[in-house]
Amino acid sequence: MKLITAVSTWSLAAGAGTVLSGTCKDEYAQLGAKLSSTAAIYCPGTAEFQAGSARWSVLSSPRVNVVIVPGTEGDVFETVQFANEKGLPFLAYSGAHGSITTLGRMDHGVEISLSQLSSVTIAPDGRTAEIGGGTLSKTVTDALWAAGKQTVTGTCECVSYLGPALGGGHGWLQGHYGLVADQIISYNVVLANGTLRTVTDKDDLFWGLKGAGHNFGIVTSVVSKIYGSSQKGWAIETLVFSGEKVEVIYAAANEHLTKNGTQPVDVINWSYWYNDPSTDPNGPVIAFYIIQEGVTSVDQIYTQPFRDIGPLSVQPASGTYQDLAGWTGISNSSTPCQKAGTANPRFPIYLREYNATAQKEAYELFANATRGDSAFNNSLFMFEGYSLQGVRAIASRETAFAYRGDNLLVAPLITYAPAGKTLDKEAAQIGNRLREILRKGSGKKEMHVYVNYAYGDETLENWYGSGKWRLERLAALKNRYDPQGRFSFYGPIA
Structure with missing residues (x-):
């Protein structure tokens, strides 16, 4: 893995107008001074906090004290480092559709909302796209479709692209190309210690991110394979x-x-x-x-x-392909996409x-x-x-x-x-x-x-298979990359 070399740029951008909403502890203002001008911090008692912390399922849902909305990938590692220094639990949100009850183990701490890290950038050769960590599935589908491209995403329009990918990720096109996770050729990941690294198939963590990724880091962006679309009906x-x-x-x-x-x-x-x-x-x-x-x-x-x-x-x-979610009742306007309490x-x-x-x-x-x-x-x-x-x-x-x-x-x-x-x-x-x-x-x-x-x-x-070697390999990765169990709320290995 390699450490991404943009730290100095992020540092220069810090403190240039981060939005703070509500009555926040002074320590959050201190964090705000380190974040980019496009970041935001929402505290309880505000509509922004309420909307930002809402989840699709309220059963055993996590409870947070503050919502941090990074404007850059660098803001994510600054926030993780801050949470580590303060001894606060943290949890990344994207589509917020995960309903596993282990999330309820988080009874306080920092939400890291990835909603601003939403982007789809197609490479000049048209074979890959860089996708932001908070991008929703429909955004990916629509952006690629407009360019005559396609890739595997989750089927439900309102879920994030990366949330399903961390657990494998089923999709309409998997018969052609495989799971969502199978398309990813590199991950930018903020690890438990607050460092931002690029993970490729040369790294041991690459295997773990494809099916148990919730346990190892916050994925801020990926490079994914994309394919030509014949615009078939x-x-x-x-x-x-x-x-x-x-x-x-x-x-x-x-x-x-x-x-x-x-x-x-x-x-x-x-x-x-x-x-x-x-x-x-x-x-x-x-x-x-x-x-x-x-x-x-x-x-x-x-x-x-x-x-x-x-x-x-x-x-x-x-x-067309863009009609599938509507036909099956999982479009953005469908009942399953509403956070109804x-x-x-x-x-x-x-x-x-x-x-x-x-x-x-x-x-x-x-x-x-x-x-x-x-x-x-x-x-x-x-x-x-x-x-x-x-x-x-x-x-x-x-x-x-x-x-x-x-x-x-x-x-x-x-x-x-x-x-x-x-x-x-x-x-x-x-x-x-x-x-x-x-x-x-x-x-x-x-x-x-x-x-x-x-x-x-x-x-x-x-969750992860009954083979002894699988659990041993996952445990070894967990011990190496998250020995203190900072990522322990979603289908935790330990």
Whole structure:
């Protein structure tokens, strides 16, 4: 790794007008004198602090005393050094959509909001782009699309680009290119000791950042591979079913789509379970999405088996890559992108294929727990079936992300208005029971968990893989780069 040689420039810019909002302790004014003119410091009692510290899920969310908004990468390492000197915990925020309950271990300290580090700069050769640490996924997608380029990002528009990448990062284009993390060729990282370094594939930390990156530093920018876009069209067919069809739907998904991990590279299947009394008052509906690239309508070879099951409705649509998030209900304007003060724990598990019997058992539990006037009636069950060719082209040993052999990512999302620990416990029981039904149905003893969706009660083996060598390698990296556990709030290794 190399130390970035711009310290003198940042020092010269420090103290040239950092914004301080609210009543701050003098020590924060002292920090402000070291920050760039574009940085900001927000303290409690201000609208800026309230907005800056808000999270998508309020269950076991971190509590902070101050929000620092760096204007430069140098401001990040100045802030980390300040927090270290004062003995204060610190936590980076980008999209603030991580809902893992281990975040609640932070009961005071410094938030480092990366919102101003938002940029996409395409290299002259058009093969890479430098992306700022606080850039949101939609910003990346739109900037590249305008230049006739594309790369893998998270699917939800309002999440950060780098947040998912630190845990691997699934995306629409992963069948072509691999995970979000697989695209990154260098990271600028502020380490626990406050130094800013560039990490490449020549460094041991490169492996750890690709799947367990939350444990090692604050990524202020990356250089990512990008690809030419042929501006192909995309199409979707949305089929809505009543719950009584659950077994036959997922048996058909195994046979006609996922095909034990051989789903065509240009095809994606998703589905949601959710309550929609206007469509079916008897229980959650099943919205099944079949998405295809390079066409104006989804090929009947994929859609007809599901039409034959007898959906309540069928809605085809066509457009571009930029329409995918809107079609699947995860655009910036969609409900999942709003910070509405709700608790939103998820209980993810990777599967090789659907077990139709287990799907029915899980559906019945989900329906009984969420229908009617239940406190959980806005909950959602998510089933994500991406193409995998690009993901599997990289050997599992090459990254800290361990689960390249799994075909499906599923997770109940139990949404509710906070009302005390009893309701929190009930939500956790429901989510874990649903997940356990699917684990048992898989026939696997181990439970593979996507750390970016994790609830927080899982084991290290669940998050990062059961191989002894994996955990030993992660522990060695942690001991080298963060021996005091400064990065210990998100899926912590130690």
